[in-house]
Amino acid sequence: xxxxxxxxxxxxxxxxxxxxxxxxxxxxxxxxxxxxxxxxxxxxxxxxxxxxxxxxxxxxxxxxxxxxxxxxxxxxxxxxxxxxxxxxxxxxxxxxxxxxxxxxxxxxxxxxxxxxxxxxxxxxxxxxxxxxxxxxxxxxxxxxxxxxxxxxxxxxxxxxxxxxxxxxxxxxxxxxxxxxxxxxxxxxxxxxxxxxxxxxxxxxxxxxxxxxxxxxxxxxxxxxxxxxxxxxxxxxxxxxxxxxxxxxxxxxxxxxxxxxxxxxxxxxxxxxxxxxxxxxxxxxxxxxxxxxxx
Amino acid sequence: xxxxxxxxxxxxxxxxxxxxxxxxxxxxxxxxxxxxxxxxxxxxxxxxxxxxxxxxxxxxxxxxxxxxxxxxxxxxxxxxxxxxxxxxxxxxxxxxxxxxxxxxxxxxxxxxxxxxxxxxxxxxxxxxxxxxxxxxxxxxxxxxxxxxxxxxxxxxxxxxxxxxxxxxxxxxxxxxxxxxxxxxxxxxxxxxxxxxxxxxxxxxxxxxxxxxxx
Numbered sequence: 001x002x003x004x005x006x007x008x009x010x011x012x013x014x015x016x017x018x019x020x021x022x023x024x025x026x027x028x029x030x031x032x033x034x035x036x037x038x039x040x041x042x043x044x045x046x047x048x049x050x051x052x053x054x055x056x057x058x059x060x061x062x063x064x065x066x067x068x069x070x071x072x073x074x075x076x077x078x079x080x081x082x083x084x085x086x087x088x089x090x091x092x093x094x095x096x097x098x099x100x101x102x103x104x105x106x107x108x109x110x111x112x113x114x115x116x117x118x119x120x121x122x123x124x125x126x127x128x129x130x131x132x133x134x135x136x137x138x139x140x141x142x143x144x145x146x147x148x149x150x151x152x153x154x155x156x157x158x159x160x161x162x163x164x165x166x167x168x169x170x171x172x173x174x175x176x177x178x179x180x181x182x183x184x185x186x187x188x189x190x191x192x193x194x195x196x197x198x199x200x201x202x203x204x205x206x207x208x209x210x211x212x213x214x215x216x217x218x219x220x221x222x223x224x225x226x227x228x229x230x231x232x233x234x235x236x237x238x239x240x241x242x243x244x245x246x247x248x249x250x251x252x253x254x255x256x257x258x259x260x261x262x263x264x265x266x267x268x269x270x271x272x273x274x275x276x277x278x279x280x281x282x283x284x285x286x287x288x289x290x291x292x293x294x
Numbered sequence: 295x296x297x298x299x300x301x302x303x304x305x306x307x308x309x310x311x312x313x314x315x316x317x318x319x320x321x322x323x324x325x326x327x328x329x330x331x332x333x334x335x336x337x338x339x340x341x342x343x344x345x346x347x348x349x350x351x352x353x354x355x356x357x358x359x360x361x362x363x364x365x366x367x368x369x370x371x372x373x374x375x376x377x378x379x380x381x382x383x384x385x386x387x388x389x390x391x392x393x394x395x396x397x398x399x400x401x402x403x404x405x406x407x408x409x410x411x412x413x414x415x416x417x418x419x420x421x422x423x424x425x426x427x428x429x430x431x432x433x434x435x436x437x438x439x440x441x442x443x444x445x446x447x448x449x450x451x452x453x454x455x456x457x458x459x460x461x462x463x464x465x466x467x468x469x470x471x472x473x474x475x476x477x478x479x480x481x482x483x484x485x486x487x488x489x490x491x492x493x494x495x496x497x498x499x500x501x502x503x504x505x506x507x508x
Contacts, residue, residue, distance in 0.1 A: 230457035
């Protein structure tokens with residue numbers, strides 16, 4: 001059976017997903033609150049997998065919580081911490097518990113996180129993980145052995161539409177499409193003109209594209225991302241707009257900007273939906289949706 | 295090929311020599327001399343520092359190439375001062391340390407950390423270019439090894455952590471896949487980058503790696 005998320009992708013509607021960041025620790029109250037707040041308001045909830053290589057409550061656990069509470073989870077799965085045996089095992093477990101959307105990622109480098117001395121695994125890469133999903137769906141594991149019970153996923157991947165240089169990312173994008181990616185959630189985009197150019201290219205392929213929307217919370221945050229986060233370029237006019245909001249009002253302005261971008265993407269039919277990343281501020285996602293008129 | 299080493303912090307060497315007061319020092323005339331970690335000058339300096347700790351250095355030598363079998367001859371020639379020592383402090387790479395260990399029953403203490411097998415790109419600047427994985431992909435990657443030069447060892451292209459040709463782990467470090475892309479583009483062979491590389495077969499070089507010629 002197709003997942004609810006896949007049905008939404010294929011329905012032609014403007015799809016909205018957003019991100020849930022699990023806690024560092026076993027106190028999951030806040031995460032559950034965010035899930036309950038958003039589960040009926042978006043088409044699916046991604047649960048991050050040790051985002052930025054910072055050890056946290058697992059994506060699988062967060063996805064189970066989403067599922068149990070009636071939401072539609074997207075399992076974020078990076079190749080950083082598990083070899084091919086562990087990745088396959090987790091895919092089988094997820095599927096057996098009704099988690100049937102997976103986002104296949106390479107994962108950040110270990111040294112950018114909080115366990116800098118750990119060993120990065122990267123036994124597979126994102127393209128190989130996508131192919132592993134498809135092979136398991138065909139009833140075989142990566143060693144070619146028959147599975148007693150296959151899996152079935154709506155599998156997706158990520159792409160950086162504003163990366164410099166862009167062509168190597170586009171080559172990888174195409175490899176992901178060939179590997180069986182059905183949808184893409186992009187890195188945060190701010191320059192809609194350059195995003196439109198990317199979409200012209202992406203439209204050649206039979207995949208759904210959800211534009212990444214990262215909530216801007218302050219001038220400092222925008223500048224920090226420009227200096228430190230690969231593939232993110234917040235244009236000066238947006239930074240000026242945030243600054244113009246005055247003290248204590250930057251978040252409000254950030255919500256307005258995100259809402260405006262989403263509304264434009266939807267109105268101009270630039271892509272198939274959006275993926276909202278309100279890193280640490282999940283409770284304002286509803287405000288962003290309201291600002292977008294969704 | 296050069297085995298690139300770095301001297302351990304002196305505190306660590308001191309700790310490892312705890313209770314071992316008579317020390318014989320063995321350096322290496324090849325890689326460790328070139329990296330200035332185990333040549334004559336460094337061995338002499340180590341001798342002085344150990345004597346400063348009230349240790350007795352029973353003797354020292356710098357063998358031509360610590361990892362080869364001639365080390366047995368050099369150790370035989372220095373049998374007496376070695377016999378008088380409680381341990382041998384080796385200022386060579388791990389290959390040399392291993393070799394010395396074959397010829398003595400005394401504790402063999404490393405003074406250096408072995409970092410990688412590398413090439414000297416410009417004077418004093420060394421780079422790891424091969425991870426000795428047993429399955430060479432250089433033919434498809436324009437001579438740049440992604441398993442070695444990419445922090446994540448990715449086989450199918452760059453991750454999203456690259457920016458302006460640099461790597462997410464270090465803004466000074468080149469992104470291996472951007473370099474591969476540029477070189478393949480220059481050669482008109484970008485189709486190679488479009489090819490799918492299956493997961494690496496780790497069975498081709500199972501540890502410990504051994505081979506018998508002929």
